[in-house]
Each structure stands twice: as C-alpha cells, then as structure tokens.
Amino acid sequence: MMRVLIIEDDREHATFINKVLSEAGHDVETAYDGANGLALARDGAFDALVVDRMLPEKDGLKLVEEYRNGGGQTPALFLSALSDVDNRVEGLKVGADDYLAKPFAPAELAARVEALGRRQVQDEPPVTKLRVGDLEMDLLDRKVWRQGQKIDLQPREFRLLEFLMRHAGQVVTRTMLLEKVWDYHFDPQTNVIDVHISRLRAKIDKDFDEALLQTVRGAGYCLQA
Secondary structure, eight states, X not given: OOEEEEEOSOHHHHHHHHHHHHHTTOEEEEESSHXXXXXXXXXXXXXXXXXXXXXXXXXXXXHHHHHHHXXXXXXXXXXXXXXXHHXXXXXXXXXXXXXXXXXXXXHHHHHXXXXXXXXXXXXXXXXXXXXXXTEEEETTTTEEEETTEEEOOOHHHHHHHHHHHHTTTSOBOHHHHHHHTSOOSSOOOSSHHHHHHHHHHHHHTTTSSSOOEEEETTTEEEEOO
C-alpha cells in the first residue's frame, strides 16, 4: 500500500482517480487547489504525488518546481490534457518523474503510480515503526507502547491507531476512518467510530498526563503530541 496525494481541482475527475487508486489498494488523499496541495505535499509523508497541470491558486508546474526547490523528494506524476512533446518536457524539467496525458486508461494510471512507488522503495528503507510523542508502534511485531508501558490493542484498534499515527498532526474525518479502517464506502449510521475511539482513548491516554487523541468538534479527530 502506498500513500498517494491527488492534486486535482476537477472534483469529478479527482473522485475517479481516487476510486482507481483506492481499488488498487492505496491510501489516497485529495487537494483541490495548488496552494493546499503544496502544503500537504510538504507536510505529509506521501509515497507519490498525482498532480494536474492546470490548478487554481498555484498551477501544477509551479507547485512541483517549488516542492523540489524546497527539498521535496516524493515522486510526482503529472496528469494533463496538454500532451504534446514540449509540454511533457516542460513538466519533467521542473521535477516531475512521469507524465500521463488525459484521457488515460485506469489500469495505466495505477501501473504508473506503482512504478513511482518502486523507485522510492529502492532508495528508502521500509517504515517499520511509528512514533507520536511518547507513543510508539512496531508495525512488524504489532506492538504498542507508551512511556515504555505495553498497551494491548484489538486488531481493529491497532488498525485505527496506525491510521491516526500515520496522519499525526492532521485532522482525520469520520469518512476517512470509515473508508480506510472499516472499508466502508457508505455511512452505516452506527456509532462504531465513537465506540472504538473511546476504547482507544482509554488505552493510550487515560493513565497518562498528556492526552494525545483529540476530538476536533465538527471535523473529526487528531492525534498529536
């Protein structure tokens, strides 16, 4: 599984790309303008960026150029209706790793994104441990500690905490949790999230001075030290 950031202002097209990559097994987030997309790319630990050329606030070329100039290393794929040779060369010169012309076949998009991921894996060791403040998670041994104290979690609680730790410092919505932790692509109209958040909070925060898991009223949840 890869974490992929889609930066696409056409919401219908963004939804389509999200569906293609999610069905391929990836964890996908979306930004709808260049300025927000650049901020997310800089702050989030993504494995690939899928960037539209024509974006509001900051166009795709400028976004990738600024991201690279700021030291950003995540592989980037341009999507664009501008498909002639000059436009492709221009996109590659500012720092993109690949360029796919619209319209495109879903299978080709998924394959190109996976190819970007393989390039990055060759250069970086896999992440096996996560840490937020004094909370630690070992992804290989499936163990969690806080201040050296082992915390026993049920499988779903572990998956929920892993998702929150991978998005540390970010507001995670209920929809994101339903889709990524429960694999629901609809609202089941139950309090399943509230129940699991309450159980998780009791295990990772109750016996410690600092609460890491915060409820952001009207938005979702945020795990941060």
